[in-house]
Ligand SMILES: Cc1cc2nc3c(=O)[nH]c(=O)nc-3n(C[C@H](O)[C@H](O)[C@H](O)COP(=O)(O)OP(=O)(O)OC[C@H]3O[C@@H](n4cnc5c(N)ncnc54)[C@H](O)[C@@H]3O)c2cc1C
């Protein structure tokens with residue numbers, strides 16, 4: 316069967332692209348081997364943020380005496396109810412997407428695993444489909460290091476199926492997934508241990524933010540063990556035993572559950588790409604140019620599988636870039652994008668652009684405007700004073716290079732800085748703006764009054 320375009324994967328880029336192509340009169344096939352909506356909807360952002368909300372309610376219920384609220388009696392966390400609520404949110408989202416794809420006359424939804432036969436042909440369960448243009452949106456999967464084959468470990472998928480709270484959850488990996496699940500299950504009532512081979516949590520952040528998060532986690536009773544190399548696991552007396560360290564001072568710990576949160580890798584190994592002229596990098600990501608075109612001129616790669624971002628908003632922006640080249644006058648480019656993201660721990664960490672370490676490594680002369688949350692009126696009124704705000708400004712031009720915020724609501728007001736960076740204006744625009752009192756955002760202009768040289772610790 317022949318189409319104008321074939322899309323492989325219904326993640327965060329594919330369905331929007333299919334809808335746009337259909338609107339422009341193209342005949343499109345979209346192939347999906349699993350649940351519609353991909354990682355974010357089914358086993359990523361949506362379910363985890365629903366769980367984070369339940370975990371925060373549990374935490375507040377247990378920790379509001381200081382604000383004059385005492386709960387007498389038992390606070391019960393019902394994981395089965397939390398899961399049912401999450402399943403309903405996912406189902407609604409999946410059904411909405413299914414309806415959109417199935418009711419569009421220009422789109423054919425094909426269920427099954429797609430595999431390239433050549434640059435213009437994809438097979439699904441024995442049938443072949445041809446198109447002039449093919450768009451790959453196959454996402455990523457957990458990367459499991461050697462040493463865990465003997466145990467029945469959990470991943471971000473299976474942990475979301477649990478109906479009972481683990482007694483002791485050991486987590487390998489102190490990145491986004493490890494931290495979000497770690498804090499949430501601690502708040503649900505589990506004992507939690509987080510192991511990471513690195514020197515700090517969230518290794519892409521400046522060390523002071525890693526340390527601040529570690530302190531917040533330890534204050535909640537989470538055990539954090541860094542510099543844990545050569546981790547492996549086995550079953551001992553029905554429990555999971557985890558060995559940490561390579562030398563004879565090896566430490567063993569026992570837990571009831573083990574979550575692997577040690578990074579993700581692209582779904583490109585069994586896609587038949589060897590039958591095409593698409594090139595991969597050494598880690599298996601599909602190489603793309605500034606327009607997300609692969610080394611095969613008629614094939615594009617979008618989302619996690621191209622290694623240019625590992626977030627829903629970057630996958631969606633990939634759709635916007637490709638779509639602009641197909642149908643719009645104003646062309647978008649990958650290189651126009653500022654890196655931005657949030658870790659949805661509590662308080663959240665939000666980031667855009669460069670941090671102090673990157674600025675120093677690049678040899679850029681810059682200043683930092685900073686403020687601890689404990690010096691912000693609204694944070695004090697809310698009783699949520701953990702964290703700090705930092706904005707980096709290039710000395711020569713006055714342009715904003717980036718910001719890292721750790722604090723209550725940071726995932727929202729980071730957008731003040733993101734929008735400023737996209738506007739391409741100097742920091743004085745933000746400094747001279749009038750913000751609403753009392754908000755955390757109102758301190759952004761104030762902190763920009765007195766930027767200082769970047770110190771040893773950022
Ligand atoms: C636990 C967790 C929490 C996360 N939280 C956030 C968050 O809060 N914010 C955020 O921005 N990002 C978050 N992410 C990352 C986000 O989920 C991903 O970056 C995003 O889903 C990537 O989308 P994608 O379009 O690249 O692919 P995906 O959403 O992974 O979709 C790819 C689709 O392709 C299908 N597929 C793969 N191979 C084939 C094949 N051969 N044939 C047919 N179909 C195929 C898959 O079944 C899948 O449905 C989280 C990820 C995880 C794991």
Ligand SMILES: NC(=O)c1ccc[n+]([C@@H]2O[C@H](COP(=O)([O-])OP(=O)(O)OC[C@H]3O[C@@H](n4cnc5c(N)ncnc54)[C@H](O)[C@@H]3O)[C@@H](O)[C@H]2O)c1
Nearest residue numbers: 460488489490491492493511512576577578625657658659
């Ligand atoms: N809030 C969000 O936007 C969000 C939330 C969850 C996931 N995600 C996406 O999912 C991706 C994957 O998340 P992740 O947390 O799995 O990966 P990650 O790369 O953020 O963190 C993995 C951690 O595991 C450690 N590690 C790896 N192998 C190890 C080993 N053998 N022994 C000990 N430690 C080891 C690494 O040092 C690292 O700190 C992220 O890059 C992110 O893009 C995003």
